[in-house]
Amino acid sequence: MKLTGVELRWVSMPLVSPFRTSFSTQTARELLLLRVVTDEGEGWGECVSMTSPLYNEEYIEGAADVLRRFLVPALAAAAPFDAATVGSALEPFYGHRMAKAALEMGVLDAELRAEGRPLSRELGAVHDRVPSGVSVGIMDSVDQLLDAVGAYLDEGYVRIKLKIEPGWDVEPVRAVRERFGDDVLLQVDANTAYTLSDARQLARLDAFDLLLIEQPLPEDDLFGHADLARLITTPVCLDESITSARSAAAAIRLGACSVVNIKPGRVGGYLEARRIHDLCVAHSVPVWCGGMLETGLGRAANLALAALPGFVLPGDTSASGRFYATDITTPFVLEDGHLTVPTAPGIGVDPLPDELAAVTTRTEWIPA
Numbered sequence: 029m030k031l032t033g034v035e036l037r038w039v040s041m042p043l044v045s046p047f048r049t050s051f052s053t054q055t056a057r058e059l060l061l062l063r064v065v066t067d068e069g070e071g072w073g074e075c076v077s078m079t080s081p082l083y084n085e086e087y088i089e090g091a092a093d094v095l096r097r098f099l100v101p102a103l104a105a106a107a108p109f110d111a112a113t114v115g116s117a118l119e120p121f122y123g124h125r126m127a128k129a130a131l132e133m134g135v136l137d138a139e140l141r142a143e144g145r146p147l148s149r150e151l152g153a154v155h156d157r158v159p160s161g162v163s164v165g166i167m168d169s170v171d172q173l174l175d176a177v178g179a180y181l182d183e184g185y186v187r188i189k190l191k192i193e194p195g196w197d198v199e200p201v202r203a204v205r206e207r208f209g210d211d212v213l214l215q216v217d218a219n220t221a222y223t224l225s226d227a228r229q230l231a232r233l234d235a236f237d238l239l240l241i242e243q244p245l246p247e248d249d250l251f252g253h254a255d256l257a258r259l260i261t262t263p264v265c266l267d268e269s270i271t272s273a274r275s276a277a278a279a280i281r282l283g284a285c286s287v288v289n290i291k292p293g294r295v296g297g298y299l300e301a302r303r304i305h306d307l308c309v310a311h312s313v314p315v316w317c318g319g320m321l322e323t324g325l326g327r328a329a330n331l332a333l334a335a336l337p338g339f340v341l342p343g344d345t346s347a348s349g350r351f352y353a354t355d356i357t358t359p360f361v362l363e364d365g366h367l368t369v370p371t372a373p374g375i376g377v378d379p380l381p382d383e384l385a386a387v388t389t390r391t392e393w394i395p396a
């Protein structure tokens with residue numbers, strides 16, 4: 029196919045409640061959406077970077093800039109291309125994986141819509157619905173946390189992930205275990221907030237039979253994670269450290285993790301995400317699908333990915349209502365703790381024009 033152009037849409041979606049992690053407190057989700065227009069039709073991409081470079085080095089205005097200056101022109105020059113060749117067309121440019129992922133997602137969606145094929149089938153999905161976990165932010169008090177966790181369990185979420193940081197780790201985990209029992213699937217996520225010298229404190233979490241501890245140490249500290257994995261019994265899972273199939277292979281080889289969180293944006297797209305899945309399956313490493321507070325567009329695509337056979341742990345594939353009172357697509361709702369994988373061509377969902385217009389703050393057309 030050939031590129032006609034890409035429309036960037038800045039959207040601002042208010043959150044139903046503030047979401048606090050070890051690195052930020054969000055009250056609204058700012059996102060960049062891409063409407064990729066080709067000679068064979070259109071597709072939607074979603075760029076999951078945040079306003080500020082606090083989760084990784086990417087941020088929205090940086091993504092918009094690299095798209096307009098480098099990525100869109102390079103893709104236009106690569107015509108004729110298809111989704112499988114987007115990665116190599118953008119490969120000369122270092123980093124900017126979230127921006128690249130969004131552009132590839134838009135091309136993939138356009139291609140699959142034109143061919144009448146759903147993304148789930150293209151990626152190799154084997155399930156038609158996936159279990160839903162929920163990520164629970166850091167709260168002002170343990171009581172507030174217990175209320176929030178109780179409400180999510182009542183809704184039917186099958187797994188709870190608690191955000192942790194130094195000073196908010198053992199006590200909240202203990203409280204959740206004491207209130208809700210040992211049967212709740214429970215895990216924690218530190219978003220790089222600790223160092224190896226905290227190993228003794230992190231080992232105190234071993235008593236609570238957690239599924240995993242996610243990204244306790246800085247993203248470039250694979251050796252530290254390998255050392256930590258020998259000092260604690262809770263399985264170590266990596267998120268920020270895994271930026272490609274190559275880095276996943278290194279982490280597994282070093283013993284830095286025994287579980288991998290796969291986020292398509294973080295690794296440069298759904299096709300690299302599938303390669304990481306395949307690698308992990310080959311090494312018997314369980315994977316699960318992370319979340320970046322996606323709109324219904326990114327959520328739909330994440331569900332297609334999470335339906336692959338190696339995704340044996342529930343992901344952060346929550347219902348739309350976890351974060352948004354109003355989504356820009358028909359909302360994803362929890363049914364018996366699961367979300368249904370879309371089956372329509374491409375990502376399988378479309379933005380609702382009025383809802384999209386209501387949250388759009390700016391648009392820009394980048395001609396090919």
Ligand code: NPG
Nearest residue numbers: 083163219318319320321322344346
């Ligand atoms: O369910 O979409 C979701 C959110 C899951 O906790 C979640 N995401 O560190 O994994 C993370 C965190 C995150 C969200 C990170 C937004 C960066 C941006």
